Amino acid sequence: MKGRVELKNSQREIYYFRLRLMLSLGFVLVMLFILLARFVYLQVVKHSHYQTLAENNRISVAPIVPNRGLILDRNGVVLAHNYSGYTLEITPNKVGDLEATIDQLAQLVDIQPKDRKRFKKLQAEGHDFESLPIRNRLSDEEVARFAAQSYRFRGVEIKARLFREYPYNEQTSHLIGYIGRINESDIEQLEEDKSAANYRGSDYIGKTGIEQSYESELHGTTGIEQVEVDAGGRGVRVLSRTPPASGNNLLLTLDAKLQEVADKAFGNYRGALVAIDPNNGEVLAFISRPGYDPNLFIDGIDEDSWNELNNSPDVPLNNRALRGQYPLGSTIKPFMALAGLYYNKRSPSHTISDPGYFTLPGNSHQYRDWKKGGHGSVDLFKSIVVSCDTYYYGLATELGIDNMFNFLSQFGFGKKTGIDLEGETSGLLPSQEWKQKRYQQKWYAGDTVSAGIGQGYDLVTPMQLAFATAVLANDGVGYRPHLVRQVQHGGSKDTPIPEVNPAFTINLNPEHVALVKRAMVAVMQPGGTAAQAGAGAPYAFAGKTGTAQVVGMKQGEKYIESQVAERHRDHAWFIAFAPADKPKIALAVLAENGGHGGAVAAPIARKVLDYYLLGKVPKPLPTVNDVEVEHD
């Protein structure tokens, strides 16, 4: 009996279950039928509507590209701006015979072989569906000629748009950088940043320099225009419009006039210069020479110009100020002197006798001073003024590499300064640990000796050295160096200039700093290594020369500048700040293959300081290529 009931229940249960299963199947069928109906509606009933939309997709919802923000110097001088012009564009897949079309176009407007090459390159990089420029900056006459004939050219259009221009050309190329057409990797990056929607319709993006580092400020917000289109894809009327918001203007810390003076002061030399206001970290001048014409890059550089830039032995595309790494040379000495005082290894009065060389105990190898026969009796003050190598060989040995590392890294050596430009390199401040990691070798006493005069493993960028000089000039208080003073939101000039605060303060004895600064002033006076450049300056002016070896000298070999191939000559360094008692500007100059810092790099600095402090515009330079020099 009981068994029967259970059986019945179970059967009833299965019956109900299958009933519900049938209901589910009915539900599935109804839903699938709804989907099918939707497909029929979209693909049959509304097919022609959507086909038109698909064909003219670009036009039906059109983004309005915002105007890119301007870049101005600290006084409002324009460094990057936009101007409107016409461009002739081809959509390759809408054109039958591309070559023939371009040939026909060439009869109406001027199309150079390099324009063709550039177009080919754009075509290879992008899609055939995109409208690509064959000629930029058409003249009014060319526009008129094409307009009259435009009916003959399907898939070819004249478009009005804004062009970016950099009026200072080479002079600010490494600083401002340039914009270029958005490529695949840019798109990936934008998608990752979730900003791809804001770039719909944008063709350009910052590629290097300020244009890259401040892309998000400069670009602005894209607007939208919904346009009703006819079957031919032409807009009939605007349905709705959300206006774009222009990008923010950037007011730089740079002084364009100073930049120009500094650039000209280099004459024919390659090299770099960075000038900083030590009181707030504002970068006043930022030179890397040679520069290049950034305007070439905006619409894709043509192959010939690219090869020329890329294969030049002068490497104009290398940002020397930010990324060039050179041995410090004797510019390390003021910092070493402070280290010696800090660790009590030297007192101001401690005197050594310099025979012209230094030897480690139990080793006959001679580390030579640059001056044959030596400087005689040398104290700390004189060691800076005459740039005595022997003094620092001994000091380094007594300090040891780890103390040197700890002390010098406080000034930012061996690490990025944190300037608001992408791609900075960190230089190199060697330590025992570093050498073990890098070469799996122990640190030798001899390594310390050469490190003492900045000729060891150490590397520094002009940016870093200018920063370290600024920190020294400001008595150990460091401000993060920066290029953008103010972001003008919505173009308004009322945006407050953000206050800057010190990034760090180094614990230094003021008396030690004063002594080193006095010695650096004496460098510029008779008897100092840069006396010539300092002559007649109406302001107190502190400096230090340096030389970075390009090719090492063998033991006993003599360096004679005129006998060394030009590109193997030493690089000339010079650091300076002025006025010495209340510094307003600190800088580092590097002249590649300039030989001696005092003769080549210091006069460049002098011209910059004269302009900045006195408003004096230098006379055109005599060429400084063949100068008789005494090695420092």
Added chain:
Amino acid sequence: MIKQPLWPRLRKRFILHLDPVLLAALGLLMLTGLIVLYSATDGNWSRVLAQMVNILVAFICLWLVANTPLHYLMRIALPMYILGMALLVGVALFGEVSHGARRWLNIGVATIQPSELMKLAVPLMMAWYFEKHEATLTLSNYFVATLLLLLPIALIARQPDLGTAVLISASGFYVLFLAGLSWRVMGAMFVAALGSAPVLWSMLHDYQRHRIMMLLDPTQDALGKGYHTIQGMIAVGSGGVLGKGYLHGTQTHLDFLPERTTDFIFAVYSEEFGLLGNLILLGLYLFVIARGFVITADASTYFTRLMAGSITLTFFTYAFVNMGMVSGILPVVGVPLPLVSYGGTSMVTLLLGFGMLMSIHTHKKLVQT
């Protein structure tokens, strides 16, 4: 012992527990996916190859589960559910945020998305629970089962992951429905859901509300949130009856379609193969669902009936929600097109489910004969 000939032994070892009819239909769907993926990626073989690897891994999972007897599945229901809940709580507390949602949990060796595990664990748990109380089912059992469903859903909806929450709700509801929840209670639940809609609305994240609003009027934010829907509809509609032809979809190749390898792959398919292609695809899905229903109807125990029914109906829900959102009748909730969209996780979850279906079908047979 008489050694059996090689073939029957191989057959017993490897393919006895696979359902050839179902497998063939699944294979066709996955093949379609690979073909469309090739077009959607502009001919990127490495993506196609990566998807083949996903399929291989998922197939191995299917095979393993298909060969697992049912009592094992029942045994893991509770531990799996508890583990899943623990991981979900872990996500809520320590999860990693990506794209504005907290869905992933870093467990040292890998980051995992526990909500994916719950897609199978929740119906498994509910079916197990009903099986346990089969003899004495009362209304309170349905209440407990509903609670088992709502707990993980609350956690997943909070992440927020609306797509997964919808799918799991559906799979759990199917279990309740098939377990015989009375029509009156279902009616009451429906009314309650309708009544709580304003409350739910206020709990939704801004972007989720946006997506629902966009469904009503996608042109409102044509470059932003409505963009997906508009471009999807244009792709489907412009495909017409016969489609634009393989590799010739302009929406796809002009970069107008967002997420075209994953959630919007149906738009690519539909644009290139048209209404005819859609009919074939719907036919394939219907075939798989029908086969699932046959297996469900034949299932021998309460547990397997509930499980098989829920797996089949959830699979249908996947397909319906995806195609519905691409063609603009449902909001964009981030549900992939089952077996076609690119991605390893959903492929594994789906084939695990089908592995269970096959196990339910074949192990029952073994018992009978």
